[in-house]
Every structure is written in C-alpha cells, then in structure tokens.
Amino acid sequence: MSEASHPTDGPVVAHHFETWEQHEESCTMGMWLFLAQEVMFFGGMFCCYAVYRYLYPEAWFEGSSALDWKVGAFNTSFLLLSSFTMAMGVYYNQTGRINKLFGVMGMLWATLFLGIIFVAVKLQFEWLPKYQEGVVPGTLWGPHGHHYGQLADFDGPGGQGALQLFFWLYFVMTGMHALHMLIGFGIIFWLMIKCLKGNFNEHSYLHILFFGLYWHFVDIVWIFLYPMFYLVNPPH
C-alpha cells in the first residue's frame, strides 16, 4: 500500500494522489489548517490574557515593570533573525543549494543556533532569576531579592492574586512558546538528516517550506507576546 511511484524526473508523488499538483496542494492546505488550529490553541490563552488585563490593569503595570524589556528586545531581534535565515533556507532549497554553508544545511544550522540562544537567554536571564526570587505563581509565590522584591509590596486592586495571574500567564504563554521552539529544534535535526541523505532538491522542497511556515508562526506568536508582557509599562 505504501509504495510510491517514482517518475524518472521530478518530485515523488505518493500512491494515493493522482498528480504532483494534487499532492502539493493537499500538503499545503493541510499545513495551513494545522496553523489555524495552532492559532485557536494560543487563542484560548490570549483570551485569558485579555480578560485579566482588563480586570487588573494595575497589576499588569506592576508585573510588566518587573520584566526586563531589554532582554526581551534582545531575544526578539534574535528570533526575527532566525526567521530570516529560515526564509533563506526555503529559498536555497528551491534553487537547489542543499548541503552548503549558503544552502539549506547552513541555514538550518543558523536557525537552530539563533533559536537556542533565544531559549538559553530566556532560561538564564528570565526564568531562573524569577524562580530564585520567588516569582513563581502558586504555592511557591513569595517575591524577594533586589530584582523582584518590590512585587511583594503591591497591594493595588486584585492584590498579590492579580499579580500572580500576570506571572502565571507570563509563564504559561512564554512556556508554551518555548515548547514550540523545542519541538522545532527536534524537527530541524530531522530535516538535517534528510538533507544529508539527499532527500531535498529543487523539486522536493515541501518539508523545508512547511517547517519554514511553522517557524514563522512561532515567531509571530512571540511578536505578540513581547509587547503584551514587556511593554505594558512603556520604557521612558
């Protein structure tokens, strides 16, 4: 059942498709539908964010002030750069440059490298200090230390509970975003192996194209997350 027909030239059409156009269009539509469900998945969290920000604007102001917008901006620029390298990877694939530095392989390495920097910076300079200074919503909540100690004094509307909601959404949303990046790293490794095996050429580019779409989607989520969390209290 799983044999594929191998025309001498051109792309490989899976057995249940009649033509390559049908194969390509089906996969493309499937990918966009997958992204549509991803939008709804993140949409639930964005909805929670909107409700609580509307309910507790003071807590949002306070929480956002405690986040370092410079670290966020640094990470944003790295992620945008990785979107560019990924786009170049798609371009090189369609022009047939695969296992070269300025080819699909090099671009996958660059994307991976930039992505790892993003996650490493997030862990080291954002999540870890918050954990050490008690900015963990739930039973461990108890901000102290010179970065976050001032949060303990917040007694605006909603009090510490509202502040916890801010950080809870911060952790869940950036965490879910980072999880998507980690999954992306795994896919990059898989794509690199396929590169080395010679699976890609100018006729066979759907894998890289779709991973590019996925990666851009993950970037776009961050483009929303950055102002939503870091820039509520705009830097003066």
Place this chain on the structure above:
Amino acid sequence: MAERVIEHIKDFPERDYEAPEVHYLNWAGTVKSWLFTVDHKRIAILYLISISVFFLVGGLFAAIFRLELLTPEGDVLQADTYNKFFTLHGVVMIFFFLIPSVPATLGNFLIPLMIGARDVAFPRLNLLSWYIYIIGGTLAVILTFTGGVDTGWTFYSPLSTSYANTNVFLAVSAAFITGFSSILTGLNFLVTIHKMRAPGLTWFRLPLFIWAHYATSVIQILGTPVVAITLFLIGVERIWGVGIFDPGLGGDPILFQHLFWFYSHPAVYIMILPGMGVISEVMSCFSRNRVFGYEMIAFSSMGIAIIGFIVWGHHMFISGQSMYAGMVFSFLTMLVAVPSAIKIFNWTGTMYKGNVVWETPMIYAIGFMGLFAIGGGTGLYLGNMGLDVPLHDTYFVVSHFHYVMVGGMVMAYLCGLHFWWPKMTGKMYPRVAANISAIVIFVGFNFTFFPQFMLGWLGMPRRYHSYHPDFQVLNIFSTAGATVLGIGFMIPVFYFIWSIFKGKPAGSNPWGARGLEWEKCTSPPDPHNFKEIPIVTEEAYAYTGEETISV
C-alpha cells in the same frame, strides 16, 4: 488522465453477488498489517472496534447508576461513588464515543469512497490519530481504576481545581490528548474533500454526507484546540495551585465556563452533524427519491457550524454572565434551530411522493427524525433565557441532551452502520432481527428518557444519588426503559458478529443505492478502492424510483 476510462455512473455496473477474491479485509491478515495499516478502511474498522468498547463501558456506568436511581434512598452507591459514575459515563461517552463515532468510523470508511479517491489525503496522519485516541482512551481506563473523577464531564472550576479530591488531572489529560485525535481527523477530512474529489465531482454533486463532514471538520479544527488549552490550564492549575480560574486567587470561574462552552457547544454539532449526513443518505435511498432541497441541506450544515460557534452562552444563563449577553445568546440559540429544522422538513419532503422502502436503516432514520425533533424542540425551551432558569440543572436538561445525543446521534450511527454494513463487510445481517432491535431501541429509549422530561419539569435536580420519594414512579419507568434499551443495544452486537461469519454475501449494491461507494466499489471494497478513478457526470441521488432491493 488519459488512461482513465470515461464512465457514466448512472450505468449500473453488473451486480456481482460473489464477494471479490481479494479485498481490503483479507489481502493481508497479520496483526501488524492491521496495527500499521494506512488504509482508511482498515483504520475505520480499528475505530469501530475501539469506540464500541468505550460505548459498552460508558453504558455499564449508566446501568449501575440507573440501578441506584430505582429507589429514593442512596442504597446501591454512596454519594461519592455515584458522582464518579455519572462523571465517567459523561467523559467516556462524549470524548470516547460520541465525538469520534460517525466521523472516525463511517466518515473514515466512506469519504474517500464517496468522492472517488484512493485514500484520505494523509493516510499516516489518519493512523496517528487512531493511536492518539488509544493513548487518551488508555488514560481514561487507568483513570477508572485509580479512583475515577467526580466533577462531571464539564470540569467546572473551582470544584475541579480546588475542591475535588479525585483524579482530575488524569481525566483532563485523557480529554486533552483525545482532542488532538479529533483535530487531526478533521484536518484530514477537510483536505481530502477539497483536493481529492474525482474528476467531475463538483461541490454541488457531493453527497450530503460529505457536506456534513465538511462542516464537522471545520468545528473540529477551530473548536477543539480551545478546549485543549482550557483543560491544559485546569491541569496545570491543579498541580501548581495557581488560580487562573479560582476566584479565591483572583481568577474568574466564569471565564472557564466561557472557554469550555466555546468548544463544547459546537462539539454537540461535531456529534450530531455527521449523523444528519447519514440520515440524508438513507432518507434519499429508501425513499427512492432525490433528496428534497439538496442545496438547503448542504448550506444548513454550514449554517449550523457557523452559528453553532456563537451560542455557547446558553449554558451560562444562571452563572453570573451579563443579562444582556444572555439575551443575545438566547436569540442566537433560537436562530441555530432554523437550519436544523430545515433539514427535518427537507427529509420529510424527500419521503413525500417517494417510494418508501421499509428496511432497517430507514426504520432508524425515521426514529431519528422523531427523537431529534423532540430533542431539538426541547433545546428551544432551554435556550429560552426565562424558561431556562427553572429548568437549569434538572432532569429536563439531561433528557433533552439524551434525546439529541442518543435518540439523535446513536440512532443515526446505528442507522449508518446498518446501511453500510454490507459494504464494509460484504455480508448481510439478518434483517428481521435488525428490525426488531431497531424497534426495541426506539421503545426502550423513549421509556428511559421521556419520564426524565417529566421529572425535570417537576423539579428533580440532576446529579444527586438520592431524591424525594414522590419522584420514584417515574424513576422506575426510566430504569425499566434503560434495561430495555440496553437489551436493544446488545442485539446488534450478536447479529453483526454472526453475520461476519455466517451472513449471506451482500453483493456490491444490495439496497439499489446511488453513489460511488455503491456503484463503483465491490463489497468489501478493493484495497485501492477503485480499479479506475471514476468520472462523475451527474448529481448525487439520481434515483429513478425503479431501483430494487437485492438481498
């Protein structure tokens, strides 16, 4: 394209009463060839077996608490145990039976056949979605044996997040994981319907079963991720003790209800729309008449999918939601009844001046119409904001829901199973036994749930293990009816299994039905479905009234 033979589907192929020598069931017989199959027909069979098991499990839970409700005192079950049983009944029946029922079995089997394709667009993804379903199902089974869950299938916060001492985390994980199985099925179907149709099969030549699944898939893709993330938040909140939905910590439990019902109202259309697709096929076939108002039925499916997304607030009239929001939701709920009513009228119109043939699927289909009309009509009572206040959380709601879901969806599922069983297995079941069981189910169902309308109207609240002695007579009726219903459900299990081994060969088109799956496929179908991809030259349901039953 050149090698395709141009064929007109209205020319009946010769009826071969012998089953084909090689077909999708017997071309390979190893366990591996089943568990790693990417054939949509085999995956449909895998789903059929798994959801039947869960239907049995969910039914057993119901049997036990119906026994408890025989007497006003709590004697068979303690209150805690009772809560677990009705919760597990809901979780199993909704997430593991109703949502996958028709799409994952009949939809999987028939969509490629009906549109003239060799498979769904993503065969491996299709298999993956079955495995995801099995993982979720395994968690549900583990849940049952590790203390269960007692929050109701709705997992309302703060009960689920702060107060329940049962295994809420495992329950929401099971539902979360199974959700992705549903999403992938929907994605697969949408692409298949868009891109895999045979030449000449334009949108308005598609069988209405396909339109119904198209609408269902849209809901699956847009709704399910929302409940997935909501259940995820419930699970994480429970583990870390943060209060995103807990009012004690500044969270908003109403927000949970909004997010939950944003999916879970459209989800009832995931459950019922494919059933309506089945009824359209069966009504047309056994009335020997083109379906009345084809376009209206197709558009009403899409209308239900779209309007269904904006009525969720009717579950929350007394939750503290704004009264003005309630008025809007109430109005929109009335509106969503319109496309459902259009379908009922059109099916009736199909029978009118048709040559109605009384075969088992038709008995189920007519039963569906009556029960769904009652279920849908009482939905209008409950969607009415003023009337919902006294009826909320009574047995009236329970009965309404079961009229739609059991009277509607389970009847439609059995209707489809009886209609396409000869196609799926190549064998005919004993029709007398099947007719008897259809009637037993219809009678048993009404005996079970009609008294519950009366109980609800009298004010008996749902979800209690004991009740006022005045309610006992009606509860005895209900439990007695449930026994009949249970027997009715068991009969098909026996004759279906019997028919696989001893049944008479069915022939490729025993009902004289129109459609690619009947006219261009053998029974059971070839592993590759068609010898040549058919070319379609006419509209669906081109019945002339002269088709004959040949079983």
